[in-house]
Amino acid sequence: MHTRNHPLLSARRICRSFGQNQVLFDIDLELVPGEVHALLGENGAGKSTLVRILAGYLSPSEGEIRLEGELRRYRSSGDAEADGVVMIHQELALAEQLTVEENVFLGREIRRGPFLDHRAMRERCRTALAELETRVDPRARVKDLSTSDQQMVEIAKAITRDVRVLIMDEPTAALTEHEVEVLFALIARLRERGVAILYISHKLREIERIADRVTVLRDGRLIDSAPMAGRSKEELARLMVGREISDMYPERTELASDAEVVLEARDIVVPGAVKQASFTLRRGEVLGFGGVVGAGRTALIEAVLGLRARSGGEVLRNGQPVALRHLRDAVRQRIAYLTEDRKGKGLVLNMGLRPNLTLLNLRAYCRPLIDRRREEQAFKEAVERFDIRLRTQAATAAELSGGNQQKLLLAKVMSIDPEIVVINEPTRGIDVGTKHQIYHFVRELTEAGRSVILVSSEMAELIGLSHRVAVMCAGVLTGVLEGEQINEQEIMQYASGIKGVGADEQRRA
């Protein structure tokens, strides 16, 4: 029998708000030495916020953290690390220009007198890397390493400390299958050694293999926390989602049975991101793309539109092969792309609102000089049509709220009068009211006979809007779901590779 030890790290009634927005509600969590504790939840369930609080990157709004029963208030990740609470990041946090050993010992260099003891550091670094069975040279620069090697360095960095609690936020997202095996062996050894491990992953298969205990979060609330033994993946998937879809979503447009295919992608390959993905899009249809972040959805879409290089495959528009080498080619084919990164790729923040609106289709306002009056008129129409709310006289796009920026971006994209609209994460970081408007806008599009590709990490959004949902997992398009199949459990299973194309290979691995 497994007897439960005293908890090493325990969190009690943790709450956290960002401004008005509360993202964690009264979470309790106990990490026990020698136990792998899995943390599950959809995107936005609050997992990352919770572990960042545990590791000292964020402070809780309410609640307390105890280490061996003693109250701790971490003001920085350094405080937590001094206690042996170490986190391995989802996004790599390494200094690119430094070498592997310099990174591993960054901020806690071994010294002999005033000088660095390179030999000791290299030795310890080499030992740690050997334990991870990687062939990374301690003297290599981090920027020259592959993503998976960088991830291994990140892990080496953690295990060279006197780690007592190890927090891993999706450690396998960037690893190869072999490296995952090595990591699991390492986790087993650490568990033997009495380290408490908190493991976050979307991949239910992994959790089934290594977790002793599972905690499920949903919408910032703790749904369930119990031993893993005797539980099925399907049950966990149900716990993760299982929420009613409200009437946020307008009725779907009726799709004509003979609606023609307006866009087809065949065997698209993007090196390192997408393996031979194919899909079709019909007139008036909303085709959803589901999957976890990093599954290759954005890479696939951008490769189709000519924004990314692809090494194979072809694109057909209305049945005719077309060469889309630049987004301009896609625009000529009347395909519009609404990026997921509003501030980084969508709007020029320090530019005025009118130039932002007309930037994609500036040609239409030129004769041959830019006609400011026509720009102004287009802007007025856009404000009306997309209900952009102008606080006083916002001079630049940066001064608009997130929701209004999104609407301005939408107006910009619609300025080419597209027949196909590709929308990537349309509701990230915007309020419910604006979300609602955007959903109705999608419906208006399809009613007018236009087609929509909707890439979203919000399950409810996919289910509420899509006629069909294509699901991707680790670069493979695992399946296209239709009708009754479109539900959260099913999408989750395809997204984690339990079902669909490639599931067998993953099972064998």
Next chain:
Amino acid sequence: MNNAVPDNKSLTQSRVSVDLKTWGPFIALLALAMLGVLINPAFLGLDNLSNMLTRSAFIGIIAIGATFVITAGGLDLSVGSMAAFIAGVMIILMNSLVEQFGPGLTTILLGIGASLLLGLCAGFINGMVTTKGKIEAFIVTLGTMGIYRSLVTYLADGGTLSLDWGVRDIYRPVYYGHLMGIPIPVLVFLMVAVAGYILLNHTRFGRYCFAIGSNEKVAEYSAIHVDRIKTMTYMLQGVCVALATIIYVPRLGSASGATGVLWELEAIAAVIIGGTVLKGGHGRIWGTVVGAIMLTMIGNILNLTDAISNYLNGTVQGIIIIVAVYLQRASWRKSAP
């Protein structure tokens, strides 16, 4: 009705700060001119003014090209050497053409054509290497700067290339001549400035320069051919250098390894004084024009006074550049909400 009040307030506030930013360089120029008059009334003399504007034309024309490059987030350090190289090639070409065509208009027109072509090509090379090779503009143009400088030294065999006297007589008016009482270099400067203004502020190309300089990713996702536009800014810069050289050659009728030294830094200084942001995204042609005139004016004022040694020209210029940029940054900071 209630909320109209704060609207108006913030509107006037923002208008005031915008005015300061736009008119800052002009105000500084006026202040400097007033200082000039105080120091020596001869400053306002027609001869002095026209002389000063003529001298500022070289840097001014080059700086207008640089405004495009910098606005689009690039940098061109090679312009000074490029000018020297183009001048050298022009002189050699015209000298050899004299035998065939005589010292006539044909020779000069061919020289001018070659100059423009060279500028265009040199800019194209800078642009292509920067964009397709994905190398920082600073490094690429630092390299071409050294290349052109050494090429002109090589062509002159370490000495000076001199233009044929016959050609020189005919070519002379391009620098020394007047049209409607205005020196020709000033006219060309004005025309380039007007064309540059229209191009930067009223065409797609200019708008794309702003967008690319602000955020290259956004430009790419707005279906703009980023590499093409950036290369075009370097080509435009090359043409501007060629135009400046065309005016410069008849001035001295010679070129050497010392021609155009440090012009690149003066051009960049003029652009920055004028309010263009060095890291890109915002450019002002008239500001650049003012900047170029200011730089020449400083030297001119020092010439007219004994209070400060003429040798301190660089010191005064340096101080003015730093102060100008500091003031601009301060006004940016204040206007940010």
